[in-house]
Amino acid sequence: MIDKRVPDLSAAVAPIHDGAAVMIGGFGSSGIPMGLIHALLDRGARGLTVISNNAGAGEVGISALLREGLVSKVVCSYPRTPGSIWFERRYEAGEVELEVVPQGTLAERIRAAGAGLGGFLTPTAYGTLLAEGKETRVIDGIGYVLEPPLPADFALVRGEAGDRWGNVRYHATARNFNPVMAMAARHTIAEVRTLSDTPLDPHSVVTPGIFVHAIVEHGERP
């Protein structure tokens, strides 16, 4: 039987090991798997590479992982969200490495990893500092940068509803990076507001269960 359900948040994050690369969905305050992040905080895996659009804010979520010194590298597009206090502190102290990736290139690199592609040519960042050292080429007068896929060991995603097959659908703008990250990790863990005994409508599914390895209910919205 296909059953991706795990009993609780701490069981869900148990496989995450020291040194893992972990994708974390969400944008701003929406679609963040806050329950899983805090379970990971309790677990205390160290030396993590966090791949996410932002670098957290306040004393919660990714910011709390940074505060506790669990993160050695951040790959993101925008680490300067107001309130990114712990990222800034760790960054200024040289305690965390930063790779800044344009937001669309970040999404596309993650998707490429999930889709088994070896890379892609994007016009984004051509002629800028973020293309330095990268292979480029001009096609029909447009400059492109060759960008590699970006996979991860784990992905933590947050959905509105899920079922035992691992199918997930999302609410409003909480979708954001969650579907592409779910594709790109060796082991994807989904936190959903409601985990149903009955299957989701197959038309409503955004992340097919094949991408999800563990699913857990966490009713609270971040």
Next chain:
Amino acid sequence: MIDKRVPDLSAAVAPIHDGAAVMIGGFGSSGIPMGLIHALLDRGARGLTVISNNAGAGEVGISALLREGLVSKVVCSYPRTPGSIWFERRYEAGEVELEVVPQGTLAERIRAAGAGLGGFLTPTAYGTLLAEGKETRVIDGIGYVLEPPLPADFALVRGEAGDRWGNVRYHATARNFNPVMAMAARHTIAEVRTLSDTPLDPHSVVTPGIFVHAIVEHGERP
């Protein structure tokens, strides 16, 4: 006001000119914009390049375009569906050019065009006849082929429901190539079973209206 509705099928296909590259959605008998194809047949634009997964079957759809001699080139993955009589006849007579593209590469090349990418590296077809003459490279022991984007002048797609903003949702496996083709054409024409005065639920939309330039109701299923 944003209003993509056009009064009928013949008005919808009126912009399609001789020599145009036309993407046509559908797989097997599902999700084919049959109303638009037959309106195009009546219009009689010649020298068309047809980009589709199959090359038609029987006396309808793409097969009818081939029968009437309107098609000079077919780009597809599988031109040997049972009943592809008109494609076979034109091909054997040397009257139509054929570019065979692996199905996933076809979908991804179309998506790349819609997403503004300059190409991508795929492991598909590496080491085969279909990679001959193409740029290849080996990354971490895996061979990849560099594939270019595949855009078109027009895309004809078929959906279940649409609204005046051009939003489209699909039924079951009729989705297939329609969403990626809608992204990749300069001018996308959507045929939908029901065209509603009220907007679709924004969660249910698969093709956002921004990709659609004209939308027309055609109740009959192919």
Next chain:
Amino acid sequence: MMRLTEDQIAARLAADIPDSAYVNLGIGLPNRVAQHVPEGREVFYQTENGLLGVGPAPLPGQEDPELIDASKKLVTTLPGAAFFDQAESFAIMRGGHLNIAVLGAYQVAQNGDLANWATLDDKHPPAVGGAMDLVAGVPQILVIMRHTDRAGEPKLLERCTYPLTGAGVVNRVYTDLGVFAVTPDGFRVVELAAGNSLDEVQAETGARLLA
């Protein structure tokens, strides 16, 4: 020679599909494997036109003309199914998310090369479909086919003579004469159809069989 029927070959292969597997079945004989998976196993079939969780043929009166599989046959959905578009469907295939693909073949070579998309016949247009994507992305490639072609020529060979679908991709071959694993040393006999000797099967094979 004792030869398995097509349904017997399909049943033999089906026995090797574990519970909870995600599987893509090619058109034709591979498609028949679904009917033979042992009771009690929940296997999820993907069809590349955009569905994971393909169910059996619909009951009369319940057909949905827009719910078909890659063979263009009417199907149903299993509980837990999901629809998606073509780009995502091939992301599933190419991205390594499926466990097993079952394909037909014109030829399989002892190094795992597969030829199943084009012959050297100029009269017919080549047609590749999704086969090259599957062999590029699915970790277990199982081939199901007759041991010899209609002319009696062997299809298990030292080297393919038809254009390749993929190089070194096949893991196992299921035929009417047995089950054969592709190993670094060549074809290893996993089992022979009851009643045949290795020598008899070897005589219909174009590469050396390892016991």
Next chain:
Amino acid sequence: MMRLTEDQIAARLAADIPDSAYVNLGIGLPNRVAQHVPEGREVFYQTENGLLGVGPAPLPGQEDPELIDASKKLVTTLPGAAFFDQAESFAIMRGGHLNIAVLGAYQVAQNGDLANWATLDDKHPPAVGGAMDLVAGVPQILVIMRHTDRAGEPKLLERCTYPLTGAGVVNRVYTDLGVFAVTPDGFRVVELAAGNSLDEVQAETGARLLA
């Protein structure tokens, strides 16, 4: 000097957004443009976190914490809106599907170069967000900004000194002193804020203005 207020600059830019346009508004001042689009025009705003058809702020009691824009502010949806994921959102931006992007800037050069993502200040981490994707894919790039920085230094320049967001991408610049088009010959004055002379505005500009 007569200087337009931020809302006046936003209103001036908004007047140039045609009916039925698809528009992306950057964070901060660009975002304020939506409040000034003339009545009777249906303009569709995209927010890169996954929504096309962004509506105004919700009424009290109708807030949805999972319905936000790129500024992380609570929003609503307009009739005809659609949600999508991040990869598709940037396909819309990079793929040339939007008509207009409105961005803030640190600096704009007379050849259309834009600098709006990083300063030379080592203390702060660089943050790029979606700006480089927008300038790569959107055909009309409109910049809205103060004419000079807080220290009174010009922001319209012969050449940018900060790292570029994109080369030769800006079409027009809207400031508190006027509207300036980027042409092959440099900045051309489209209009000056009422009450200022060309000479006065030129004095606050780091590149030659063409009348």
